[in-house]
Amino acid sequence: MFLSCLLQPLRAALLATVLIGAGVPAGIAWAAPDAGSAATLTPQARIEKASRALDAVKRAVNDADAQETLKTLVDQASQAQRDAEASVQALQPDLEALDARIALLGPVPEGGEDQDIARQRKALDKQRSDLNSDIARGKLLAEDARQQSESIEKMRAQLLGEQLGRKVASPLSPTLWREFAQHLPDDLSRLQSLGQQARDGLSRATAKHGWTVPLAGAVMALLMVFPLRLWLRHLGRRYAASERAPAGRVRRTGLAVWLLLVGTLLPGLAAKLLVGSLDAISAIAPRLVSVADTFVVATFIAAFIAALAACLLVPTRPSWRLLDIDDLAAVRLRRFAWGAAWLTWLTMLMRAVSRAALTSNVGTITLDGLIALTYVGLIMSMLATLAALHRRRSAEAAQAEQEAEAAGKPHATRGSRSGWLVVARLGGHLAVFGALIATLLGYLNFAMFTAQQMVWVTVVVLATQLLMKFADDFALWLLAPESAIGRTLRLSTGLPPGRLEQGGVLVSATLRVVLVIVGITAVVAPFGNVSVLYDWVQALAGGVRIGGSVLRPSSVFWAIVVLLCGLALMRVVQRWLTETYLPKTDLDTGARNSISTVAHYTGIVLAALWALATLGIGFEKLALLASALSVGIGFGLQAITQNFVSGLILLAERPVKIGDWVKIGDQEGDIRRISVRSTEIQVGDKSTLIVPNSELITKTIRNMTMANALGRIQIQFSVPLGTDVGKLRGLMLDIYAANETVLSEPAPSVFIDSINGGLVAINSFAYVPSARSVYGTRSALLFELLQQCAANGIALVTPTDIHLVRDPQP
Structure with missing residues (x-):
């Protein structure tokens, strides 16, 4: 008797559901003309x-x-x-x-003004x-x-x-069931009246318009749910397994997202199509409009839960599974997910029917209690499956460890449980315990809310995790250097591969933040009004007022686009200068570098000003900002400003330029690069000396190639007083003439520097084409000088040894 009484309202609810189908909510349909007229x-x-x-x-x-x-x-x-x-x-x-x-x-003149102007x-x-x-x-x-x-x-x-x-009688108490039995006939009568209204509305509509439109909608809805949905799922799997699909993890997460979209949208769209056909002939009774709205929402939610479980668990294809579970757990969790989807669909629909039929409170409370207990049983079954999975993993880990010890091989320690598994089991046990205690104490609403939120939070967390994985994989694949888009960007803009990968990481981070915000909003939606978040988004889209300016997201987006375009245009102009125009001029390498560097920084400044103008920040505001920062620049950024100005002086005045051989302090080398902050000098050991530009402006620097690129060699030595200095002079000139590096113009020269202490000091000079050749050429000349002097019997004076001899003590 009790079972028949319980099934009768369920049959009435299902009858009303079948009659009205699922479709576009009437409130949305009525609001559409208002939205269109509001614009006018x-x-x-x-x-x-x-x-x-x-x-x-x-x-x-x-x-x-x-x-x-x-x-x-x-x-x-x-x-x-x-x-x-x-x-x-x-x-x-x-x-x-x-x-x-x-x-x-x-202002109005004192003597008055013309009547037309006054009017x-x-x-x-x-x-x-x-x-x-x-x-x-x-x-x-x-x-x-x-x-x-x-x-x-x-x-x-x-x-x-x-x-x-709110507390009612406990389900274990006969009071609740006695009240439920008292109100049951009246509730059944209300449900039958609602069903009769549904049948009368359908009969009147079909008698007037016929069955063509509803049957066509039903057939098309069935085609969308079964053949089209299955074909699209098969198409997605075939594409993901083909060579045309992108390589990497995005192939798997992309397939999961595709299955989620197909499994969610097609059942919901089929329901909307069905009710649209019913609404076209006015077959939905007025009291069933709210049930139709709930039916549409319930269909989408149930389809979403089922599709999410299908794309994450994939019981028949373990290689495509995104969750770290075995096949047995995947099959069982898939069944429980389907059960949760159907239970959610029936719960929402039965509640809507109960509100439309105006059933008694005790009937609604009893129904909620039964649904809560069903949810608890479902959650307990899931927890039992997760516990069995944990035991199997622990056993496998223990067996692998024993086999490794028996074989005498080191074994890798692997955690027997996953983080998400621990959190899921802990949250599930708490939810089950709270729902059971609340049900036994009579807090059926709290038990129902707790069980539903446990299922909903699990669904939201899993969906957010899936979408975050897909966003990460998609962004990294989209801007990967070897992808089609990444290769196009790299060849067209000259960006290095590392910059593209950084861009992919930034895009991924942005998408993940957005998904986390959406997930949090979905979790807290039952506790408050979600429209508040959209109000914030709309307020942000309208702009944030900062002082006298309004900063809008669209302006920020276009400013970034303008800045990137300006920088790209600057790189094109600089490349044209350095590779096409400047090589055809008579300018030297240093002048070309100065022009290229100035053009580079000028382009950056112009691109920045262009982007600021796009944001609505004019030059007068920049002047105010510069004046406000002048004190900070004068004190905190004094060294940087000094080096920047010194770099501009170096590029304009050019006391040193690229290719010059300079000596600063005890270091000397070639200037390789001059920027607005520092200058790079390559020293003899091939290391790079980075010198701040202020050092080159304020200190003494020896530029050995500024006015004359020639290098001078000086050789000094002494010979005894009796040496034939004429012969020695001819020998020295012959040595200079025999060396290919020594220039004939200016001609080498040999001088007697002094005669002192029985020694003749010889000083000679020669010139080479570059200062960089002085050291090596001088060494070769000294080698040749020693050999020729030894062959011609010319003695070179060695340092005198002085010995101190003390007188013996008396």
Whole structure:
């Protein structure tokens, strides 16, 4: 008897569901013409419309006693606030234009003014007064709507707390079932009346319009759910397994996202198509409109849960599985996921039917208690499956460790449990324990809410994890250096592969942050109004006022685009200068580098100014910013500023240039690069000496190739006084002439530097083409000099040894 009484309302609910199908909510269909006409309304008319809507919300809020009703009122109040704020923004340009026209008239002269001008001034003043009144009214209306939304949100939170804390008789007590049996005949009568309305509406509609449209909608819906959905799933798997699919992890996560989209959208779209065909002939009874709305939402949610489980678990294809579980656990969890999807669908639909039929509270409470117990049983089954998975993994790890020890091989220590598995089991046990205790104590609403939130949070977390993996894989593949897009960007812009990979990481991080925010919003949606988040997004899209400027996301986006385009154009111009134009001029390497460097930094400055202008920051604001930062630049950035200015002086005055051989302190080498901050000098050991530009400006530097590129060799030595110095002079000149590096012009020269202490000091000079050749050529000349002197019997004086001899002590 009890079972038949329980199944009868379920059969009535399913009958109403079959009759109405699933379709576009009537509220959305009715709101579409209003949304289209709202675009043609004047700002004043929109303010008036928002005022009427807010008044209707205030009148309805006193009679609202359900979460759904309060949520609808919050949405209407938020929409009124958005309309008022948009109207105020639309009126601001008109007010500024009127102010500009009034300013052109100037003040009223003391002797009066022409009548035409006076009439124009009076008309403009009246228009301005009316605009000010409309703007003030719109601002006041927006603030009133915001306060009303906050007040209704507090009422929702209070009502939710009261519902969760409401206590009834325990399911173990006969009192609950006695009350349920007393109200059951009346509830069945209400359900039968609702079913009769559904049948009457369908009969009248088909008698008038026929069965063609509903049957066509039903056939197309079935085609979408079964053949089309299965074919699209097969198409996605075949493409992912082919060679045309992208390489890497994106192949697997992309297939999972495709299966999720196909499995979610096609059942929901099929339901909308079915109810659209019913609505086209007016076959949905007025009291069943809310059931139709719930049916659509329930279909999408149930399809989403089932599709998410299918794309994550993949019981028949372990290589494509994204979760780290074995085949047995995948099969069982897939069944439980289907059970959760069907249970969620039936729960939402039965609740909607119960509200439409106006059944008793005890019937609704009893139904919620049974659903809560069903959820608890489902969650316990999932936890048992996860526990068995943990035991199997522990056993496998222990067996592998024993085999490794028996073979005398080192074994890798592997954790027997995953982090997500531990969290899932802990959260599941807490939810089950809380729901069971709440059910036994009579808090059926709390038990129902806890069980549903456990399932919903699990679904949201898994979906967010899947989408984050796909976003990461897709962004890294899209901007990979070897991908088609990455190769195109690298060849067209000259970006190094590392920069492309950095871009992919940044895009991935941005997408992951957005997905986390969306996931958190989905988790907290049952506790509050999700439209508040969209209000923040819309306010952010409208712009953030900073001082006298409004910073909008669109402006930031276009500023970034402009900056990237400017930098790309700068690189093109610089490459044309260095590779095409400057090589055809008579300028040396240093002058070419100076021009290229100045063009480089000029392009960066112009691109930055262009981007700032796109943001709406004019040159006058930049001047104010520069004056405000002047003190900080003078003290904190003094060294950097000094090096920057010194670099500009070096590029303009060119006391040193690329290719010069300079000596600074005890270091000398070739100048390889001059930038606006420092200069790079390559010394003899091939290392690079980085010198701040201020050092090259303020200190003494020896530039051995500035005015003359020749290098001078000086050789000094001494010979005894009796040496034939004429012969020695000819020998030295012959040695110089025999060396190919020594120049004939200027000619080598040999001098007697001094005669002192029985020694003749010889000093000779020769020139080579470059200062860089001095050291090696001088060494070769000294080798040759020693050999020739030894062959010609010319003695070179060696240092004198001095020996001190002491007299013996007496």
